[in-house]
Amino acid sequence: MIVVFGLAGIGALLGGGRAHAATTTTTPTTPSASVGGTLAVDGHPVPGVRVTASQGSTEVGRAVSDQRGAWRIRVPGPGTYKLALDVSTLPSGVRAERPELAEYRVFGSFAQSAGFTLTSAQSKTSGGQSRLDQLLNLFVSGIRFGLIVGLCSVGLSLIYGTTGLVNFAHGELVTFGALIAWLMNTMSSGPRLPLVLATIIAMIAAGVLGAGLELGLWRPLVRRRSGASGRMLVSIGLALVLRYIYQVIFKGAPRSYREYAAPSPVKIGPLQSPVRDYVIMAICLVMLLVVGAMLRQTRLGTAIRAVSDERDLSSASGINVAGVTLVVWISGAMLAALGGVMLGVGSQGVQWNMGFRLLLTMFAAIVLGGLGNPYGAMAGGLVVGVASQVGTYWLPSDLQFAIALVILILVLLVRPQGILGVRERIG
Amino acid sequence: MAQRKSLGAIAIVAVLALAAAACGSSSKKTQTGSTGTTTASPGARGNVNGQLVLGALLPQSGDLSVIYKSLNTPVTMAVAEINAAGGVNGKPVVVKSADDGTSPTVASTALDTLLTADKVDAIVGPASSGTALGIIDKIKTNGVVDCSGSTTSGALSVAGGAAGGYFFRTAPSDNLQGPALAQLVLSDNKHKVAILTRNDSYGTGFGSSLSKALTDGGADVVANVAYDPKSSDYRADVSKVAGKGADAIVVIGFNDDGGKVLKELIAQNLGPKKVQIYTADGMQSSKLFKAVDPSNPSVVQGIKGTAPAAAPSGVTNPFIAKFAATKIDTIFSSYYYDCTNLIALAAQAAGSDDPAKIRDKMIEVSSGGTKCQNFKTCSDLLKAGTDIDYDGASGPVDLTDKHEPGNGVYDVWQYDAKGGYANVPGVAQIKING
Numbered sequence: 008m009i010v011v012f013g014l015a016g017i018g019a020l021l022g023g024g025r026a027h028a029a030t031t032t033t034t035p036t037t038p039s040a041s042v043g044g045t046l047a048v049d050g051h052p053v054p055g056v057r058v059t060a061s062q063g064s065t066e067v068g069r070a071v072s073d074q075r076g077a078w079r080i081r082v083p084g085p086g087t088y089k090l091a092l093d094v095s096t097l098p099s100g101v102r103a104e105r106p107e108l109a110e111y112r113v114f115g116s117f118a119q120s121a122g123f124t125l126t127s128a129q130s131k132t133s134g135g136q137s138r139l140d141q142l143l144n145l146f147v148s149g150i151r152f153g154l155i156v157g158l159c160s161v162g163l164s165l166i167y168g169t170t171g172l173v174n175f176a177h178g179e180l181v182t183f184g185a186l187i188a189w190l191m192n193t194m195s196s197g198p199r200l201p202l203v204l205a206t207i208i209a210m211i212a213a214g215v216l217g218a219g220l221e222l223g224l225w226r227p228l229v230r231r232r233s234g235a236s237g238r239m240l241v242s243i244g245l246a247l248v249l250r251y252i253y254q255v256i257f258k259g260a261p262r263s264y265r266e267y268a269a270p271s272p273v274k275i276g277p278l279q280s281p282v283r284d285y286v287i288m289a290i291c292l293v294m295l296l297v298v299g300a301m302l303r304q305t306r307l308g309t310a311i312r313a314v315s316d317e318r319d320l321s322s323a324s325g326i327n328v329a330g331v332t333l334v335v336w337i338s339g340a341m342l343a344a345l346g347g348v349m350l351g352v353g354s355q356g357v358q359w360n361m362g363f364r365l366l367l368t369m370f371a372a373i374v375l376g377g378l379g380n381p382y383g384a385m386a387g388g389l390v391v392g393v394a395s396q397v398g399t400y401w402l403p404s405d406l407q408f409a410i411a412l413v414i415l416i417l418v419l420l421v422r423p424q425g426i427l428g429v430r431e432r433i434g
Numbered sequence: 435m436a437q438r439k440s441l442g443a444i445a446i447v448a449v450l451a452l453a454a455a456a457c458g459s460s461s462k463k464t465q466t467g468s469t470g471t472t473t474a475s476p477g478a479r480g481n482v483n484g485q486l487v488l489g490a491l492l493p494q495s496g497d498l499s500v501i502y503k504s505l506n507t508p509v510t511m512a513v514a515e516i517n518a519a520g521g522v523n524g525k526p527v528v529v530k531s532a533d534d535g536t537s538p539t540v541a542s543t544a545l546d547t548l549l550t551a552d553k554v555d556a557i558v559g560p561a562s563s564g565t566a567l568g569i570i571d572k573i574k575t576n577g578v579v580d581c582s583g584s585t586t587s588g589a590l591s592v593a594g595g596a597a598g599g600y601f602f603r604t605a606p607s608d609n610l611q612g613p614a615l616a617q618l619v620l621s622d623n624k625h626k627v628a629i630l631t632r633n634d635s636y637g638t639g640f641g642s643s644l645s646k647a648l649t650d651g652g653a654d655v656v657a658n659v660a661y662d663p664k665s666s667d668y669r670a671d672v673s674k675v676a677g678k679g680a681d682a683i684v685v686i687g688f689n690d691d692g693g694k695v696l697k698e699l700i701a702q703n704l705g706p707k708k709v710q711i712y713t714a715d716g717m718q719s720s721k722l723f724k725a726v727d728p729s730n731p732s733v734v735q736g737i738k739g740t741a742p743a744a745a746p747s748g749v750t751n752p753f754i755a756k757f758a759a760t761k762i763d764t765i766f767s768s769y770y771y772d773c774t775n776l777i778a779l780a781a782q783a784a785g786s787d788d789p790a791k792i793r794d795k796m797i798e799v800s801s802g803g804t805k806c807q808n809f810k811t812c813s814d815l816l817k818a819g820t821d822i823d824y825d826g827a828s829g830p831v832d833l834t835d836k837h838e839p840g841n842g843v844y845d846v847w848q849y850d851a852k853g854g855y856a857n858v859p860g861v862a863q864i865k866i867n868g
Contacts, residue, residue, distance in 0.1 A: 044623070104654070110650045112647070112650055112651075114610075114617070114866040115864075115865045115866055115867045116865075117862070117864065117865065119617055119620075119621075120620035120621040120623075120651070121651050122620050122623070122651060122652035122653045124625045124626075124652070124653075124654060136677045137677070138677065141673055141676065141677050144673065144676075144702075152669075259495050259496055259497070259499065260497075260499065260500070261690050261693065261694060261725060262725075263693075263697070263726065263728050266729070268697070268729065268730070268733075269696075269700045269705070269726050269730070269733050270700075270701070271700060271701075271703065271707075272701055272702065272703045279703055280701065284701070354667070354701055355667055355668070356693070356694060356725065361666065364666040395670075396669065399671075399674075404659075404662075404665075404670035404671045404674065405633070405662050405665075407667070
């Protein structure tokens with residue numbers, strides 16, 4: 008009883024495999040229930056292969072694949088069947104990965120499909136990346152993420168250094184930059200500027216916000232002798248207020264910029280990333296180096312480092328501490344805004360809580376690198392970024408930030424001052 | 435010293451924040467909420483007053499807010515028809531809207547308002563399975579009828595109905611959609627399949643049903659990754675798929691998280707132009723492309739999927755044409771229309787707005803009896819003392835003892851170059867018998 012569904016079977020397959028589907032009939036034993044498939048190896052059809060369907064020890068139907076490799080067997084109706092491919096009918100050198108499907112279920116009365124995977128000696132075993140390539144790609148993506156974290160958290164570190172404030176609202180500055188750039192670049196009723204221009208505007212806006220926060224909130228708080236923990240709590244409150252204002256205005260959904268949203272990757276040796284990602288890395292690296300050089304080489308930078316080291320002594324020696332603090336707020340907010348755009352242009356998109364999600368990572372980075380040290384933020388960011396990405400090669404990706412925080416704990420056990428931090432003098 | 439002190443403070447706050455985050459993510463996975471310790475006996479809320487008050491608990495915000503109109507408009511349309519036909523038990527039906535937020539916590543608060551302030555007798559919604567599972571205890575303790583037209587998780591398939599029999603749904607369980615999607619993948623001759631699912635009861639439930647159906651059907655599931663829908667970075671999740679040489683990738687998620695996964699797939703050379711990507715109802719939206727690349731609607735072109743059929747072939751309910759005229763995405767619209775009608779008919783059959791009595795009539799009006807297609811005809815038959823069988827817009831809606839349809843009819847659809855979706859021409863709907 009060889010049933011070969013010649014043309015009708017092929018027609019069904021070409022038409023997506025269910026030209027026979029009977030959606031209006033409800034009787035379970037309708038004769039139009041069938042199972043079939045196409046046998047091919049390395050892209051070539053394999054004819055003349057016998058497939059049988061059985062229930063228990065009773066064979067209910069069989070078919071032989073035709074010139075196009077197609078086979079189809081009528082079955083009595085829904086139920087569980089055993090499908091077996093007769094390996095003795097395969098051409099020599101061709102192997103079936105699983106010649107027997109013991110628990111094949113027929114769900115209804117339409118033309119169902121079953122798959123037998125055939126391989127030959129020529130078959131490529133895997134079309135995917137090798138292990139080393141995967142690790143390398145994760146490493147590069149870790150560096151990219153680490154540089155973005157570093158860029159976002161330089162301001163957090165400098166603000167802590169100069170004012171002693173642990174700013175929990177720093178993540179909202181990151182979000183602010185990304186959102187302003189989105190307004191300027193993508194919103195349909197907005198000016199729809201190129202992203203580069205939108206980013207510059209976002210940075211300026213963030214700088215204004217940073218200055219406003221310092222002048223309108225933090226300076227008055229310090230003047231009223233608010234303690235470090237009091238101001239920290241204020242920053243938590245501020246973070247909540249800003250974050251939910253963002254949510255009300257921008258709604259919960261993630262958004263993409265209208266440029267560079269989903270570019271295809273280019274292959275450079277084993278590395279496979281969109282050009283966009285390399286540009287992001289270059290921008291972050293250059294900005295971090297510029298910030299570092301300015302802190303080392305310029306008078307303003309020296310003043311910032313002086314205030315950071317000894318606030319009272321710097322004040323006594325004639326440095327305008329208030330002015331320095333204002334500059335730190337403005338530049339820190341601008342860098343955070345730039346970091347926000349860099350983060351938002353990547354796969355995760357722009358979202359109301361994107362900065363908040365990054366906050367813990369930023370804290371980990373600056374504590375790891377050494378509090379108050381801008382190079383520390385960069386070094387810590389890189390360690391956290393690389394660890395969180397590369398670690399997922401072995402561990403579930405849900406654990407990616409847990410990995411980074413475990414490293415944080417381990418490093419602090421050995422070097423409490425962080426990687427680049429200077430041991431505090433006692434007394 | 436000051437520096438060291440604040441270092442400690444940071445550590446404490448960071449640990450607290452982490453703990454909060456951990457609680458947040460684990461509560462998503464718990465099957466039952468810890469709410470509902472109050473002892474309010476069913477019906478003691480003062481809601482039984484002869485007038486049927488419906489609460490529409492639907493996603494005005496959150497990951498599913500993009501399909502809000504598709505879910506809410508059918509409820510409004512059904513209630514307008516019901517009230518035009520004279521209402522239920524002689525009184526017009528009132529609808530109170532609330533936001534389920536696509537989140538158990540948001541939905542739980544909204545449900546409190548619906549129960550205590552609005553004194554609803556029955557609820558339509560919530561949209562997602564994770565949300566429904568989070569409020570299921572509260573539905574049970576407060577004894578309020580709940581009918582959802584879009585929760586499809588297998589975890590809600592309970593003999594006698596979830597929530598002590600108060601929970602109903604008109605959308606078929608994913609235990610049926612998994613095999614339907616597996617059949618679509620197999621019929622395209624794809625044998626090496628990677629699965630990426632949202633880590634909640636919808637995603638993982640669908641994923642395991644799909645994975646089993648694919649394996650039984652002869653395909654090789656080379657990766658099955660559950661990703662955190664709140665994650666900021668999907669690079670690592672997608673990397674786990676990149677090394678597997680899959681010839682098909684299935685993404686089971688919602689619009690927002692799914693869009694991000696698609697972006698990352700494209701960045702790792704696994705985009706829709708390179709590998710055949712499949713998905714399901716959770717990512718069926720003409721706005722999906724905006725989450726991927728707002729300036730390029732064709733970015734999602736070629737992605738195929740299944741979804742509970744909004745217009746099953748052979749169904750002639752006039753609602754389908756009426757809703758199509760609104761130009762709103764049709765996803766799940768028919769199922770919500772049917773939920774609303776079923777509750778109204780059950781209340782009419784019970785002659786009361788008492789939730790316990792409505793609950794006991796739901797299955798009866800959905801199956802076995804004289805067939806009727808809209809509230810007016812059905813309620814006229816009920817008034818004449820006839821046993822009715824409501825045949826809705828989503829199909830025959832014969833609810834089983836699990837309080838859900840026994841069969842699932844699924845559309846096979848595809849995204850086009852304009853970011854919209856349509857059923858694949860020439861491919862019939864897949865009907866899976868439970």
